[in-house]
Amino acid sequence: MSGVTANDLRTAEATVRSREENEFTDWFSLWGPWHAVLKRTEADRWAQAEEQKYEMLENEYSQRVADRLKA
Known part of the structure; x- marks a missing residue:
């Protein structure tokens, strides 16, 4: 009736299982929403990670972009 076969379901x-295993994380x-939980429950560690992210963006990222543009 629906045109969906047992093979289609398998x-x-x-x-779905493959994508869950390979892409879910x-x-x-x-x-x-996960970020909101981490900000609330791990505020100090979240702030430290944010600081590291912005430092990387200011320093390392611009160098990587420059290197990539040279290539």
Whole structure:
């Protein structure tokens, strides 16, 4: 009736499981609500990570961009 076969379901399940295994951690680390939890529960560590991020952006990132443009 729906045109969805048992093979379609197996393929979809395998795709979802594979993506969960390979991509979930990256996705979760970028998820805004998770950031809110970390900011609240790990405020000092979050602030330190933010500071390191901005230092890297000011120093290392600009050098990487310059190197990349030279290549």
